Amino acid sequence: MIYFDNAATTQQKPRAVLDAVLEAMTHMGNAGRGAHTASLDAARSIYDARTLLAELFHSESPSCIAFTSNATESLNTALKGLLRPGDHAITTVLEHNSVLRPLYELREAGTELTILPCDDKGCLLYDALSDAVRPNTRLIVCTGASNVTGNCTDLARIGAFAREHGLLFVVDAAQLAGIFPVDVQRLHIDVLCFTGHKALLGPQGTGGLYVREGLSIRPLKSGGSGIDSQNTHHPDRMPTALEAGTLNGHGIAGLAAAVRFLLEExxxxxxxxxxxxxxxxxxxxxxxxxxxxxxxxxxxxxxxxxxxxxxxxxxxxxxxxxxxxxxxxxxxxxxxxxxxxxxxxxxxxxxxxxxxxxxxxxxxxxxxxxxxxxxx
Amino acid sequence: MRKKELSLIITFPSTADALAMERICARFQAPGRLIPVPTSITASCGLAWRSAPSDQEALETLISTEKLTIQGIYECMV
Missing domain, CATH: 3.90.1150.10 (Aspartate Aminotransferase, domain 1)
Structure with a gap:
């Protein structure tokens, strides 16, 4: 079989990824839920993955990286956690439904939406950005690369525009991460949503988001956190703020091995x-x-x-x-x-x-x- | 039951901060290890760094120079 569907999921992973998952499944406990050897092993493994992803994306610190199950969960977290009724959001026709559908849902609840067009080759028409900004515009969300044409969007240009206009910049890096270097600080990206199972070469069920230091996102989920357990609210400190419940520690161990492979190669x-x-x-x-x-x-x-x-x-x-x-x-x-x-x-x-x-x-x-x- | 000892206990706002402490201490061969937070201390994170009281100055310097985030430093019988 010849596999040409790597934009959906990379089928072939480095051997180290498979070994890391198997190794994790043989000894790992529940991260952050105890101080015994198995629990600490899991916590260390997950922290290792945070550190590697922070290096890959040039994040301020490993604590800016929160894990989710995929880019869809990350995008839902970012968009539903940042936008309220009355806010205005700008996106593009290049987007995947993991961006569009949360935005449509928010629009039904009162968020305003502008969708920027592209040219006949599918490249974003950047000049439309200026006209799209309104007094209540809160953010721009766009993909780093189209999953249909493969063409990248000019994140540096949009990031600079967002900063100039005081807007948040949310990026769907589902296709981009693992193929192009992404420097979130240089590109003025506030939230970077990624999945583990495409070009990052990790297992399905892994993903996450980078959140700029100081930016607070209302979480989609609340629950067990392993910290501050007597508080009636979910802790607001990153990364715990966006990580209710047990993480996919076994998968994340594989993702860490994958990112290490990418950094080395x-x-x-x-x-x-x-x-x-x-x-x-x-x-x-x-x-x-x-x-x-x-x-x-x-x-x-x-x-x-x-x-x-x-x-x-x-x-x-x-x-x-x-x-x-x-x-x-x-x-x-x-x-x-x-x-x-x-x-x-x-x-x-x-x-x-x-x-x-x-x-x-x-x-x-x-x-x-x-x-x-x-x-x- | 093991006899309790006066210990230095450092607490953290999150598990990631506790793990950062462990990683830095390993790199600089600083003393101590992660333990469950003693119930006598109120802390956000369930993990705490335990060391000897005599290590306090060295650990505080490390925390400062490496920009580690902690919640509190205590001495208590553990």
């Missing part, structure tokens, strides 16, 4: 290999008659994603042919990003998405190109 080297594979595929299919490729390939500021269609052929059907005839696993449909597909004119047809990882090979890419050529 270097994101620049990994990304160079992944973009080389994506570019090889793009160059191999773009001129095939009937094939339409979406996105801007004139820039290196992109994730290793290539979405395309063959004529008017239903993307799900193409995906099924790829699987049954060539053993290729790729994602079809609209990728939980309806506004992006609407902008690209592919809401009905969807698109076939190939997303690459460092563990894919040149031979696999060549098979992918041959498959598209033969199907077209």
């Amino acid at each position: 270097g994101l620049d080297a990994i990304r160079a290999r992944e973009l080389q594979l994506a570019q090889e595929f793009y160059l191999g299919v773009r001129d095939i008659p009937g094939v339409t490729v979406y996105g801007d390939f004139s820039t290196l500021a992109r994730c290793p994603i290539v979405s395309f269609n063959i004529g008017e052929w239903d993307s799900g059907s193409v995906s099924d042919e790829l699987l049954t005839q060539y053993g290729i696993s790729a994602r079809s449909g609209i990728h939980c990003a309806p506004l992006m597909h609407q902008s690209l004119g592919t809401l009905k047809q969807g698109a076939v998405r190939f997303s690459f990882s460092q563990f894919n090979t040149h031979e696999e890419v060549q098979t992918g190109i041959r498959a598209v050529r033969e199907l077209a």
